[in-house]
Amino acid sequence: MIELTQLWYRYPDHTPALRGINLTVAAGEKVALLGVNGAGKSTLLLHLNGTLHPERGTVVVNGTPVTKQTVRQVRAMVGLVFQNPDDQLFSATVGDDVAFGPQYMGLPPADVTQRVHQALVAVGMQGFEQRPPHRLSLGQRKRVALATVLAMQPAILALDEPSAGLDPRARRELIELLHALPQTMIIATHDLDLVADLAPRAIVMADGQIVADEATTTLLADQHRLYEFGLR
Numbered sequence: 001m002i003e004l005t006q007l008w009y010r011y012p013d014h015t016p017a018l019r020g021i022n023l024t025v026a027a028g029e030k031v032a033l034l035g036v037n038g039a040g041k042s043t044l045l046l047h048l049n050g051t052l053h054p055e056r057g058t059v060v061v062n063g064t065p066v067t068k069q070t071v072r073q074v075r076a077m078v079g080l081v082f083q084n085p086d087d088q089l090f091s092a093t094v095g096d097d098v099a100f101g102p103q104y105m106g107l108p109p110a111d112v113t114q115r116v117h118q119a120l121v122a123v124g125m126q127g128f129e130q131r132p133p134h135r136l137s138l139g140q141r142k143r144v145a146l147a148t149v150l151a152m153q154p155a156i157l158a159l160d161e162p163s164a165g166l167d168p169r170a171r172r173e174l175i176e177l178l179h180a181l182p183q184t185m186i187i188a189t190h191d192l193d194l195v196a197d198l199a200p201r202a203i204v205m206a207d208g209q210i211v212a213d214e215a216t217t218t219l220l221a222d223q224h225r226l227y228e229f230g231l232r
């Protein structure tokens with residue numbers, strides 16, 4: 001479902017962020033992406049939906065190479081949820097924000113309405129259609145941000161720090177919600193409890209490289225390596 005081959009990326013200011021990433025994720029897998037601040041997790045996620053394009057190497061999602069020409073197609077397959085929901089929500093109402101993706105896909109209005117309803121039900125935010133997103137709590141805004149992506153019915157979800165800033169109950173609800181979703185998931189996070197609950201496979205990045213890729217239970221049982229990777 002996701003295939004990254006020899007992926008290299010430097011930001012325009014020449015900061016190296018990805019250095020030879022090779023990664024394959026099968027359909028239906030839920031994979032955690034771990035690593036200290038600046039390891040390259042967000043940069044990797046931004047390559048999955050064509051927000052960034054590699055300097056060298058290839059990104060293939062669901063059989064489609066991610067290029068400037070395929071971005072529209074790729075965006076319908078890969079739902080990227082940013083760490084900060086305020087980077088994702090920009091409309092006057094929750095309903096308009098969730099409708100944006102299906103409209104961008106060119107769906108007829110009746111289908112858009114149905115997608116909006118289904119996505120808001122999935123995240124437990126039905127009835128909030130007319131509310132301004134900026135007046136919602138952080139946990140609610142995070143749910144709506146996820147709904148904006150679910151409304152496109154993507155095969156892949158790329159989630160950046162989905163539990164950051166949530167209270168314990170909102171966090172628990174989010175984990176249950178993500179558990180129930182069938183999508184292939186890649187989740188960048190510092191939340192090892194979420195990883196233990198949700199992702200059977202853990203990938204650790206450091207300095208733009210993958211330094212571990214193994215069963216989450218194996219990694220979390222190894223205090224020495226957790227410490228070495230800066231994951232306490």
Ligand SMILES: Nc1ncnc2c1ncn2[C@@H]1O[C@H](COP(=O)(O)OP(=O)(O)OP(=O)(O)O)[C@@H](O)[C@H]1O
Nearest residue numbers: 011013015016017036037038039040041042043044
């Ligand atoms: N827009 C940018 N311009 C220049 N350098 C950037 C930019 N965004 C990120 N970087 C740099 O790229 C490297 C990888 O950053 P990235 O945000 O991918 O790490 P991360 O693992 O997601 O970190 P965090 O856990 O803090 O979110 C870091 O050195 C970072 O400073």
